[in-house]
Amino acid sequence: MIRDITIGQYYQTKSVIHELDPRVKLMGTMVFIISLFFGKSIWMYLAVTVFLAAVIKLSRVPLKFIVKGLKAVLILIIFSAAFNLFLTDGEVVVRLWKLKITKEGIYQAVFMVIRLMYLIMGSSLMTLTTTPNNLTDALEKSLGFLKVIKVPVHEIAMIMSIALRFIPILIEETDKIMKAQMARGADFENGNLIKRAKAMVPVLVPLFISAFRRANELAMAMEARCYHGSEGRTKMKPLKYNRRDRIAYAVLAVYLCGIAALNIYMGGRII
Amino acid sequence: MGIVRTENLTFEYIRRDEEGNVEGITTAVDNVNLDLQAGQFIAILGHNGSGKSTLAKHFNALVSPTEGTVWVDGMDTRDDAKTLDIRQTAGMVFQNPDNQIICTLVEEEVGFGPENIGVPTDEIWLRVEESLKAVGMYQFRKASPNKLSGGQKQRVAIAGIVAMKPKCIILDEPTAMLDPSGRKEVISVLHELNKRENVTIILITHYMEEVIDADRVFVMDDGKIVLSGTPREIFSQAEYLKRLRLDVPQVTELAYELKQAGIPLPDGILTKEELTAALTAFKG
Ligand SMILES: Nc1ncnc2c1ncn2[C@@H]1O[C@H](COP(=O)(O)OP(=O)(O)O)[C@@H](O)[C@H]1O
Ligand SMILES: [Mg+2]
Numbered sequence: 001m002i003r004d005i006t007i008g009q010y011y012q013t014k015s016v017i018h019e020l021d022p023r024v025k026l027m028g029t030m031v032f033i034i035s036l037f038f039g040k041s042i043w044m045y046l047a048v049t050v051f052l053a054a055v056i057k058l059s060r061v062p063l064k065f066i067v068k069g070l071k072a073v074l075i076l077i078i079f080s081a082a083f084n085l086f087l088t089d090g091e092v093v094v095r096l097w098k099l100k101i102t103k104e105g106i107y108q109a110v111f112m113v114i115r116l117m118y119l120i121m122g123s124s125l126m127t128l129t130t131t132p133n134n135l136t137d138a139l140e141k142s143l144g145f146l147k148v149i150k151v152p153v154h155e156i157a158m159i160m161s162i163a164l165r166f167i168p169i170l171i172e173e174t175d176k177i178m179k180a181q182m183a184r185g186a187d188f189e190n191g192n193l194i195k196r197a198k199a200m201v202p203v204l205v206p207l208f209i210s211a212f213r214r215a216n217e218l219a220m221a222m223e224a225r226c227y228h229g230s231e232g233r234t235k236m237k238p239l240k241y242n243r244r245d246r247i248a249y250a251v252l253a254v255y256l257c258g259i260a261a262l263n264i265y266m267g268g269r270i271i
Numbered sequence: 272m273g274i275v276r277t278e279n280l281t282f283e284y285i286r287r288d289e290e291g292n293v294e295g296i297t298t299a300v301d302n303v304n305l306d307l308q309a310g311q312f313i314a315i316l317g318h319n320g321s322g323k324s325t326l327a328k329h330f331n332a333l334v335s336p337t338e339g340t341v342w343v344d345g346m347d348t349r350d351d352a353k354t355l356d357i358r359q360t361a362g363m364v365f366q367n368p369d370n371q372i373i374c375t376l377v378e379e380e381v382g383f384g385p386e387n388i389g390v391p392t393d394e395i396w397l398r399v400e401e402s403l404k405a406v407g408m409y410q411f412r413k414a415s416p417n418k419l420s421g422g423q424k425q426r427v428a429i430a431g432i433v434a435m436k437p438k439c440i441i442l443d444e445p446t447a448m449l450d451p452s453g454r455k456e457v458i459s460v461l462h463e464l465n466k467r468e469n470v471t472i473i474l475i476t477h478y479m480e481e482v483i484d485a486d487r488v489f490v491m492d493d494g495k496i497v498l499s500g501t502p503r504e505i506f507s508q509a510e511y512l513k514r515l516r517l518d519v520p521q522v523t524e525l526a527y528e529l530k531q532a533g534i535p536l537p538d539g540i541l542t543k544e545e546l547t548a549a550l551t552a553f554k555g
Pocket of ligand 1: 284285297298299317318319320321322323324325326
C-alpha cells in the first residue's frame with residue numbers, strides 16, 4: 001500500500017502535456033479543481049470527465065499510473081461518500097434501522113466521490129508530467145511577487161523540490177524497515193488501531209534517524225556544489241512561454257467559461 | 272606550491288553535554304602537512320575513523336581548521352570571500368550516491384552546480400553534455416537518478432562536479448557502497464578524467480586495489496599522515512599496513528608471504544604479471 005503513493009512522482013515520456021510550460025499546468029490544475037467544485041449537474045460532470053480524459057490521453061501516461069494514486073486515499077473517499085450518503089436531508093429512498101438514505105444523499109455521495117477522485121487524478125497528472133524542478137520553478141516564478149514582502153519564495157520552492165525527490169527514497173526505506181521488523185516478528189496487520197500504531201514506532205524511529213542523516217549529508221553536498229540561495233543563480237531551463245502554452249491557456253479559458261455557462265444554464269438542477 | 276597545501280593542520284571535534292560543557296575532544300586531524308601536486312592522481316588511505324573525511328572537508332572549505340592553514344590553489348580556506356571560488360576549484364563527491372543527488376533528472380542534476388555559480392543557460396547545456404559524455408552517462412541524461420545503479424549514480428555525481436570545471440576533484444570513499452563492477456566503473460572514469468582533462472584527483476578509499484595506479488599515496492592513521500610515497504613504496508611495507516588494519520592487495524600479500532617463506536622476491540609487487548615474472552626469474 002505504501003508504494004501506491006504516486007503523488008510527486010514523475011512519469012518519463014514524450015507528450016504535449018509533458019512539454020507544456022509548468023506554469024500552464026499549475027494554472028490548469030487550479031482551473032480544473034475550481035471547475036470541480038463549481039456546480040452539481042450531471043452535464044457538468046460529463047464535461048469535466050471529457051476534459052480530464054482528453055488531457056490524460058494527450059499526456060500518454062498510462063491510466064493505471066493515475067488510478068494507482070487513488071488507492072492511497074481510498075479510505076478518505078469511502079468516508080466522505082458514507083457521510084454524504086447518510087447525513088444529507090431530503091426525499092427518503094431507503095430506511096435502514098436508524099439511518100436513512102435520501103435521493104439527494106445519493107447524488108451528493110456520487111458527486112463527492114467523483115470530485116475527490118478527479119481532484120487526486122488531476123493533481124497526480126500534473127506531478128506525473130512535470131519534473132519536480134520544473135514544478136517548483138513554476139511556483140517560484142508565479143509567486144515571485146511575494147519576495148517583495150520578504151517571503152523566501154526560492155527557499156520554499158527548493159525545499160519542495162527536494163521533498164519531492166526524497167519521497168520515493170523514503171518510501172522505499174520505510175518498506176525495507178517494515179520488512180526487517182516483520183522478519184523479527186513485528187505485526188503491522190492485526191490488532192486494533194492503537195496496537196497497530198504502536199507497531200509503527202519501531203519503523204518510524206529508524207526512519208527519522210536516517211532522514212536526518214540524509215538531510216545533513218544532502219545539505220553538505222549542496223554546499224559543496226556552491227549552492228548559496230537564489231542570489232546570482234542562473235537557470236538551465238528558464239521558463240519561457242511558447243505557442244503551445246498560449247494555446248493551452250486559451251483552451252483553459254474556453255473550458256472554464258464553458259463550465260460556468262453550463263452551470264448558469266442549469267441553475268442548480270441536477271439533470 | 273601544489274594545488275592543495277596544508278600546514279600544521281589540526282581539527283578537533285568538541286563534544287558537549289546538554290549544558291554546553293565540554294565532554295570530550297576528538298582530534299580527527301592531527302598536525303598534517305601536505306603538498307599535493309596539480310595533475311596527479313592522489314590516493315589517501317586509512318581505516319575507519321582515521322580522519323580521512325574530516326581532512327577532505329577541509330579541502331572544500333566545508334570545515335575550518337582548528338589550528339593551521341589550508342590553501343586550495345593559493346586561497347586560504349578561512350577566507351569567507353573565497354569560499355565559492357574554493358568549492359569551484361576543488362569539487363567534492365561523497366560516499367552515498369542517494370544523499371548527494373538533488374534533482375530528479377540526470378541532466379538537471381549535472382546542471383545544478385553550474386546554475387549555482389551563475390553560468391549562462393547555453394553554456395550550462397554545453398557543459399552538461401560534455402561532462403555526461405566524459406563519464407559515459409550521456410544516454411541516460413533524461414533518466415531519473417533513482418532508476419540508476421550505484422556506479423551510474425556516482426558517475427552522475429562526478430559529472431555534476433566536472434560540469435563546474437574544477438581543477439581538482441576530491442572523492443570521499445565514492446565506491447564504498449558499490450558492488451565490484453560499479454567500483455571499477457567509477458575508478459576507470461577517474462583515471463580517464465585525470466589523463467584526458469588533466470584534473471587532479473584526490474581519491475579517499477580503504478580499498479587497496481584502487482590505489483595501485485595512483486601517482487602518490489598517503490596513509491592516515493589516528494589523524495596523522497603515517498606513510499607517503501608511490502604505491503610500490505607503500506605496499507612494500509605490508510607488515511606495517513597490516514598493523515594499521517589495512518589489507519594489502521591479494522597479489523602483494525602472496526608475494527609477502529612467499530618472501531617470508533624464504534623465496535627471494537622484490538618488495539612491493541603490485542600485479543599478477545609482476546609476480547609471475549619474478550617467480551619465473553627465481554625458478555630460472
Ligand atoms: N560530526 C562529528 N562529531 C564528533 N566526532 C566526529 C564527527 N565526525 C567524525 N568524528 C570523529 O572524528 C574521527 C575521524 O572521523 P572521520 O574523519 O569521519 O574518519 P574517516 O573518514 O577516516 O572514517 C573519528 O574518531 C570520528 O569518530
Ligand atoms: Mg569517512
